Amino acid sequence: MDCLTIGGVVLKSRLLIGTGKFSSNKTMTEAIKAADAQVVTMALRRVDLNGREENILQHIPENCILLPNTSGARNAEEAIRIARLARAMGCGNWVKIEVISDNKYLLPDNYETIKATEALVKEGFIVLPYMSPDLMVAKILAEVGAVAVMPLGAPIGSNRGIKTKELIQILIEEINVPIIVDAGIGKPSEAAEAMEMGAEAVLVNTAIATAQDSIKMAQAFSLAVKAGRLAYLAKVGLEKKLAEASSPLTGFLYEGEEK
Amino acid sequence: MTFYNEYLRYKDFDFDNFFQKVTRADIMDILQKQKITEVEFLALLSPTAASCLEKMAQRAHQASLRHFGKAILLYTPMYLSNYCVNRCSYCSFNSDSGIKRSKLNLQEIEEEAKAIAATGLRHILILTGEDRGRTPVAYIIEAVKVLKRYFDSISIEIYPLSEEEYSQLMEVGVDGLTIYQEVYDEEVYDCVHEAGPKRNYRFRLDAPERACRAKMRNVNIGALLGLNNWRKEAFITALHGNYLQNKYGDVEVSISLPRIRPHIGSFQNVVFVEDRDLVQAMLALKNFLPYIGITISTREKKEFRDHLIPLGVVKMSAGVSTEVGGHTHSNGNSQFEISDTRSVGEIKKAILAKGYQPILKNWMHL
Numbered sequence: 001m002d003c004l005t006i007g008g009v010v011l012k013s014r015l016l017i018g019t020g021k022f023s024s025n026k027t028m029t030e031a032i033k034a035a036d037a038q039v040v041t042m043a044l045r046r047v048d049l050n051g052r053e054e055n056i057l058q059h060i061p062e063n064c065i066l067l068p069n070t071s072g073a074r075n076a077e078e079a080i081r082i083a084r085l086a087r088a089m090g091c092g093n094w095v096k097i098e099v100i101s102d103n104k105y106l107l108p109d110n111y112e113t114i115k116a117t118e119a120l121v122k123e124g125f126i127v128l129p130y131m132s133p134d135l136m137v138a139k140i141l142a143e144v145g146a147v148a149v150m151p152l153g154a155p156i157g158s159n160r161g162i163k164t165k166e167l168i169q170i171l172i173e174e175i176n177v178p179i180i181v182d183a184g185i186g187k188p189s190e191a192a193e194a195m196e197m198g199a200e201a202v203l204v205n206t207a208i209a210t211a212q213d214s215i216k217m218a219q220a221f222s223l224a225v226k227a228g229r230l231a232y233l234a235k236v237g238l239e240k241k242l243a244e245a246s247s248p249l250t251g252f253l254y255e256g257e258e259k
Numbered sequence: 260m261t262f263y264n265e266y267l268r269y270k271d272f273d274f275d276n277f278f279q280k281v282t283r284a285d286i287m288d289i290l291q292k293q294k295i296t297e298v299e300f301l302a303l304l305s306p307t308a309a310s311c312l313e314k315m316a317q318r319a320h321q322a323s324l325r326h327f328g329k330a331i332l333l334y335t336p337m338y339l340s341n342y343c344v345n346r347c348s349y350c351s352f353n354s355d356s357g358i359k360r361s362k363l364n365l366q367e368i369e370e371e372a373k374a375i376a377a378t379g380l381r382h383i384l385i386l387t388g389e390d391r392g393r394t395p396v397a398y399i400i401e402a403v404k405v406l407k408r409y410f411d412s413i414s415i416e417i418y419p420l421s422e423e424e425y426s427q428l429m430e431v432g433v434d435g436l437t438i439y440q441e442v443y444d445e446e447v448y449d450c451v452h453e454a455g456p457k458r459n460y461r462f463r464l465d466a467p468e469r470a471c472r473a474k475m476r477n478v479n480i481g482a483l484l485g486l487n488n489w490r491k492e493a494f495i496t497a498l499h500g501n502y503l504q505n506k507y508g509d510v511e512v513s514i515s516l517p518r519i520r521p522h523i524g525s526f527q528n529v530v531f532v533e534d535r536d537l538v539q540a541m542l543a544l545k546n547f548l549p550y551i552g553i554t555i556s557t558r559e560k561k562e563f564r565d566h567l568i569p570l571g572v573v574k575m576s577a578g579v580s581t582e583v584g585g586h587t588h589s590n591g592n593s594q595f596e597i598s599d600t601r602s603v604g605e606i607k608k609a610i611l612a613k614g615y616q617p618i619l620k621n622w623m624h625l
Binding site: 020021046074082085100104157 | 381411474550
């Protein structure tokens, strides 16, 4: 079976889900189920262990792997502190590093992300850093121990699709840990596109959370990710600008040879 | 270079003449654009644009969904003291007003904290009047130390401080600042602030920037709509927000649109701001600065607040009292009258009914 292994854990689902922006916790729970997601990311700043119905953790299906993220961190130091808090609060040792010091476009700070990743790997965390697609940065992240690299397709929440396609394609070819396309994916067709390109998985939040019917949209994404992955495994035909002659010009060289 | 230089660019600008030239076709063109410029934003504040509110609303709603989703953060103000040495003609805490003055001691602060925390709220905004003698920074620091045990996020709405003082408060656990310029027009400012340190326009104007320099996490600014032409004030407020956001990318800048409420000050020249005016200001703002959150207080009526939710509101106050110690006992000395008196539970229900999720916790002390 075609599975994805991250940090030693074998996953059947290649669709990771984010939990922000939903209209209610109930809708979120149902969307996670409809998406058939196994890894669910949530901002640690939203986790309230003292709260009752407000505790977001209670609304994440039990069989899911929690991927707390460091949303709100403006530098490596804050990301590290949030990750440690997450572990102390019982959210496990997976962490998605999100360091953002640009409140307009919400673009990640690659430099601080490297620093946080390196430090947290040393502390035994399973680290998945969110980053701007850059080959050198991705190489360093993998080198310092990131179990996957999560390049953005377009700014968070923008629903603009995979605008960084060329750069992500290079990461897919060159980086030896899974590439998970995170942020920017607005439509299931774009998730399929990422998977066809050879991304190992995608992470989707806004497109599902803010759809008019989040549950249906979660299902649609689940199908699209599976379709895209299948297409990738089936070896998508190369794109050609011109029609290709079906009678080859060099066929005579091989006439008489066994096929 | 401070925001004052930006303000000066428009100090003598002929707004009325500009507004007269704006056509409906201009507005339609602007709303097609992906990014709206400063001058285009001003056009959205024109009387002409008032006939295009639905189009502006759709665009603002989409932008807000993308940036903030279907979530509304709830908080409540806690008044620590109403001692004030200023004479602001629009405020009931005015030093001449004759209201009963009080200041909570640390034990009373803890009682208020318990009462508020029992409602489920985890974000709090603490307020004082301006009186450095009775409520010095050292007092605020002690208050924050107590409140930290009950709340995950503590913001302050007090007199303007120095950068160093903002840093001191952040060290003990403050992560947000709310400070309203009240009125950006320097002449009107001078008129309504009759006496006291608040007469220093520039020191107040630069306070949000000093907080940004101190690395404050959230900075919320605003003008008290009704003291001057709201179109001009909304314009300068947004320029201020834009200035701060461009210069301090890591600060979450947000804007409040408070409208003047009944008070016992002497200010009588209220420029009436209708509901549709407030909506226009808010929509123009969201179209210009989609990444800036809007805060709506209980100054507004409950039905009106509920309608504003999808238009770009990110934060709402709930379970509000504007008097000192008002969460544990009421004595009728509020800063201004509130219009939405619903409990936290009732507001949560109303938000859910709008298809939005009420959020009680969105930060933690690091």
